[in-house]
Amino acid sequence: MHESSTPFIYNLTILLPILPFLAFVLIVLWTNRNKKLSAGLAVAGVGLSWLIGWAIAFTAFGQHGIAAQPFRMLRAWLPAGRAWQAFGFMVDPLSALMLLMVPFVCFLIFVYSVGYMGVGKPLGVHDQRGWPAEPGHVDPLASRFFAYIALFATGMIGLVLADNLIMLLIFWEIMGLCSYLLIGFWFARKYADPRKITPKEAGLKAFLTTRIGDTLMLAGMLLLFAQVGSLSFAEIFKPETLEHLATTTTHIALIGPVPWATLIAILIFCGAIGKSAQFPLHVWLPDAMEGPTPVSALIHAATMVSAGVYLIIRTFPLMAAVEHGPALQFIAFIGAFTALFAATIAVAQNDIKKVLAYSTISQLGFMFAALGIGAYVAATFHLLTHAFFKALLFLGSGSVIHGMEHGHHHGHGEAGKLVDWDIGAHGSQSTSHQSTNLPSFDPQDMRNMGGLFRRMPRTAWTFIIGGLALSGFPFVTAGFWSKDEILADAWVHGHTVVFVTLAVAALLTAFYTARQITLVFFGKPRTAAAEHAGEEDSIFRWMTIPLMVLAVFAIAFGWIGIPTTFPLLGRFSSNPFHHLMGSLAEALHIEAAELPFAATPLLTSIVVALGGLLLGWLIYRGVAEIGRREGDASWSPLHLADPLARPLGRIYTVLQNKYYFDELYGKVFVKGVQRLANWLFRFDDAWIIDPIVDGVGELWRRISEFGHAFDVRVVDGIVNGVGAVTAAAGSAARVIQTGRAQNYLLVALVALSVVLGAFLVLPK
Amino acid sequence: MVPLTWYLILAAALFCTGLFGVLARKNAVAVLMGVELMLNAVNINLLAFWRYTAPGELIGQAFAVFVITVAAAEAAVGIALFIAIYRLRDTVNVEEIDAMKG
Numbered sequence A: 001m002h003e004s005s006t007p008f009i010y011n012l013t014i015l016l017p018i019l020p021f022l023a024f025v026l027i028v029l030w031t032n033r034n035k036k037l038s039a040g041l042a043v044a045g046v047g048l049s050w051l052i053g054w055a056i057a058f059t060a061f062g063q064h065g066i067a068a069q070p071f072r073m074l075r076a077w078l079p080a081g082r083a084w085q086a087f088g089f090m091v092d093p094l095s096a097l098m099l100l101m102v103p104f105v106c107f108l109i110f111v112y113s114v115g116y117m118g119v120g121k122p123l124g125v126h127d128q129r130g131w132p133a134e135p136g137h138v139d140p141l142a143s144r145f146f147a148y149i150a151l152f153a154t155g156m157i158g159l160v161l162a163d164n165l166i167m168l169l170i171f172w173e174i175m176g177l178c179s180y181l182l183i184g185f186w187f188a189r190k191y192a193d194p195r196k197i198t199p200k201e202a203g204l205k206a207f208l209t210t211r212i213g214d215t216l217m218l219a220g221m222l223l224l225f226a227q228v229g230s231l232s233f234a235e236i237f238k239p240e241t242l243e244h245l246a247t248t249t250t251h252i253a254l255i256g257p258v259p260w261a262t263l264i265a266i267l268i269f270c271g272a273i274g275k276s277a278q279f280p281l282h283v284w285l286p287d288a289m290e291g292p293t294p295v296s297a298l299i300h301a302a303t304m305v306s307a308g309v310y311l312i313i314r315t316f317p318l319m320a321a322v323e324h325g326p327a328l329q330f331i332a333f334i335g336a337f338t339a340l341f342a343a344t345i346a347v348a349q350n351d352i353k354k355v356l357a358y359s360t361i362s363q364l365g366f367m368f369a370a371l372g373i374g375a376y377v378a379a380t381f382h383l384l385t386h387a388f389f390k391a392l393l394f395l396g397s398g399s400v401i402h403g404m405e406h407g408h409h410h411g412h413g414e415a416g417k418l419v420d421w422d423i424g425a426h427g428s429q430s431t432s433h434q435s436t437n438l439p440s441f442d443p444q445d446m447r448n449m450g451g452l453f454r455r456m457p458r459t460a461w462t463f464i465i466g467g468l469a470l471s472g473f474p475f476v477t478a479g480f481w482s483k484d485e486i487l488a489d490a491w492v493h494g495h496t497v498v499f500v501t502l503a504v505a506a507l508l509t510a511f512y513t514a515r516q517i518t519l520v521f522f523g524k525p526r527t528a529a530a531e532h533a534g535e536e537d538s539i540f541r542w543m544t545i546p547l548m549v550l551a552v553f554a555i556a557f558g559w560i561g562i563p564t565t566f567p568l569l570g571r572f573s574s575n576p577f578h579h580l581m582g583s584l585a586e587a588l589h590i591e592a593a594e595l596p597f598a599a600t601p602l603l604t605s606i607v608v609a610l611g612g613l614l615l616g617w618l619i620y621r622g623v624a625e626i627g628r629r630e631g632d633a634s635w636s637p638l639h640l641a642d643p644l645a646r647p648l649g650r651i652y653t654v655l656q657n658k659y660y661f662d663e664l665y666g667k668v669f670v671k672g673v674q675r676l677a678n679w680l681f682r683f684d685d686a687w688i689i690d691p692i693v694d695g696v697g698e699l700w701r702r703i704s705e706f707g708h709a710f711d712v713r714v715v716d717g718i719v720n721g722v723g724a725v726t727a728a729a730g731s732a733a734r735v736i737q738t739g740r741a742q743n744y745l746l747v748a749l750v751a752l753s754v755v756l757g758a759f760l761v762l763p764k
Numbered sequence B: 001m002v003p004l005t006w007y008l009i010l011a012a013a014l015f016c017t018g019l020f021g022v023l024a025r026k027n028a029v030a031v032l033m034g035v036e037l038m039l040n041a042v043n044i045n046l047l048a049f050w051r052y053t054a055p056g057e058l059i060g061q062a063f064a065v066f067v068i069t070v071a072a073a074e075a076a077v078g079i080a081l082f083i084a085i086y087r088l089r090d091t092v093n094v095e096e097i098d099a100m101k102g
Helices: A009-033 A037-063 A093-116 A144-162 A165-183 A200-226 A238-248 A261-274 A284-290 A293-302 A304-314 A326-347 A354-371 A376-414 A429-435 A455-470 A479-492 A497-520 A528-532 A541-563 A577-588 A598-627 A651-655 A658-736 A741-761 B004-024 B027-052 B059-089
Strands: A071-073 A076-080 A083-086 A089-091 A249-253 A256-259
Touching: A009 A037, A009 A071, A009 A089, A009 A093, A009 A144, A037 A093, A037 A144, A037 A284, A037 A293, A071 A083, A076 A354, A089 A093, A093 A144, A093 A293, A093 A304, A093 A376, A093 A429, A093 A541, A093 A577, A144 A293, A144 A528, A165 A200, A165 A284, A165 A293, A165 A304, A200 A238, A200 A261, A200 A284, A200 A354, A238 A304, A249 A261, A256 A261, A261 A304, A261 A326, A261 B027, A284 A293, A284 A354, A293 A304, A293 A354, A293 A376, A304 A354, A304 A376, A304 A741, A304 B059, A326 A497, A326 A651, A354 A455, A354 A479, A354 A497, A376 A455, A376 A479, A376 A528, A376 A541, A376 A577, A455 A479, A455 A497, A455 A541, A479 A497, A479 A541, A479 A598, A497 A598, A497 B059, A651 A658, A741 B004
Parallel strands: none
Antiparallel strands: A071 A089, A076 A083, A249 A256
16 A cells, blocks of 8 residues: 555445344344344345445545555464464455445345345245245245345355455355255245255255365365465465465376466366356256245355356466466366356256356356456456346346246136145145146246236346346447457467357357247247236335346446457546456456457457347247147147257257256266265174174173172172181180189189299290 | 298288189179288288398388278279179179170
8 A cells, every 4th residue: 555544444344244244143033033124134234235345345446556455454363383364354456346246236136035035025824934935925934034145145245355265265155055055945845846856955966066166175275275374365476475386396196296386276276166166066056046036146146156256366376376377278178168068058948047047157157268268357357247137137037937926826816716826836745736736837937938028027128138238239238348358368369269169158148048038028928827927016116126226237337347449439448447457467467468459359249149149039039929829728838849959859858958967967976975875884884883893792791791700709709708707706706705704814814824834834 | 930931831822712712702792802812912922021031121011001901992892893783683693793795
């Protein structure tokens, strides 16, 4: 920092994670019976964090030299050998940029959740804990939900402020816990189809899958600590430390000498693979969609999954310590591959949230690919823009799902049939069984939708804006600017393979987005639910306002990163984003100069975005136009063939089944581990433990039997013998004790005579 | 002059008579009388040795007087005990007095 003193506002940094945590504690301990108050506390806690966070962020943006001299708050906290781990927060340009997004998106999603959870509505009569509530009713565990998401906000805000890897890991794990709790929020929910994963299982799957990455990451951190002696970012990123890590090597069997920096970087990246659901640990994220939709938006789109990207951005000097080293190549490979791989799966999904989930995986792949090719600034930019538009899309999908549920409810009510409207929606097993004769209705299946544009205009507009941002609609949306910058970076630095992969992925992104929007909002409604869907209910007021705010950001946030070299528009742009991140890059000695303008990547972005959107619209327009057939009971929109199914044939089935990764992991890992555990159990139980336990038991039985015999024979014998001898001696001696004084005198006389006699007789 | 030995023989005989009385008589009063005889045998010894070895000093007579005094006290205590026992048990037969038996 320059001679100016630290702005006071920085001292409030500590409050940012504490406020939501306070809300969590208050809700859990005191207010959980009052759902309105609990929701209010959570919203207020994170709302205050948002205001303070923005104040801090904007102060930081206006301050020169914050990159070179970040603000730090430190307390020596955990002793570790000779070093102390500090409980520390810091504010630097990266933290400040994250503060711009994280508490704000959290706040909007909290507000949305108030509506989504039906806070303020009456409690449903049939609703049970751990099941989603019927439309128009409050979730029975709404307070718990707000407590969890408040704790989650603590985790994410703390993570972006963490000053060292230990703090980062703590908040990282808090988020992992919240993710688990919130995916399994409807823990009692069961489906008629036993193959469908339940929320409880999905939570477990998410937790265990990310654990693989977390363990490797912890290993990396421990190695780093062993090498450097500190986990503070300031210490690790000192040029001499990085130099030391890059030049000293360790020997790994079969591979040979590897620089410490490379090994540690790859291990830490494994943590990011798990958290950000990159191939091959991507399987948990689509199933995490079993959680309530605000959770999908908050945790599994905007913040927690991008924590992996944030981690790599934060530790980028370490990742790049070895120039053009295998660590960055690995990151680029995983990122680019995942971007394309997940995009192909998203094309063939019918669940509105699953499409978005694979899209998230794919977009996170973009960010990692960008980091792998050294596009430090572009990756950060895409992380932030993606958070806005993906949160928007998820919240929009939640609104659509709620609208469909309302429509379904309404439709049946109107027809005079009071039946359980969804097998999965509520009630005990018995109600599920009763309703199995009804065709089950999935309010998340896009094939059941159609024509929602007219019925839910606010949701539709905002969703379409989010979709356009995701596809990178040129010049307007935030997604265009960030994606374009990644592509440009790849092109200018000659990473042709990455460039082509990402371009194809971007094309697919635009394509599946157009497919989704077309199937959901355009054409004609394909079910009664879609026909009666609407957003008039009072809960939608809570839900649509965050959508609109996010829609504004999904467009306007991109404008802070328009390159100054861009034709025409560049003249009006000062590119504050690049300026900020560039200053940080400079302070960390990362090469991040602004790129010269290149026409090829720009044209590619425009062509893939528009081309993909157009292609999607053209192909799915036909399906969308098929309306509902009244009176034909056997007809269902689920029987409609996807237009791509015929031309792609077997490939389509493979895509629809997500390349069979769940099945593969199920067979190889889950079954394998179960078998191994079974075998170990038998090995342990029947062959080792049991014989040992039995043997020990038998041995001790023998020993005690011997002890018993010894006791009875020897010890008792001695004791009784002593008694008997004493008694015998007594009865012998008692004879001379007559009690008569004359006898005693006589004895005395005799004894005296003997003594005297002896005295006289014996020689002197 | 009668030699010292005669006195000593007389005293020994008297002592043995007393001892016999103490050990053999059944009547407690007779036992006491035996004790009296034994004490007096000692007195004879004391006086005889005084007269024959150190006639110039009065040690022998002094001891004899002490013995007579003790004997008187002893007889008084003894008689008192026997009277008490007699009152308690209606007998002075020492054969029957065996309270010291454990």
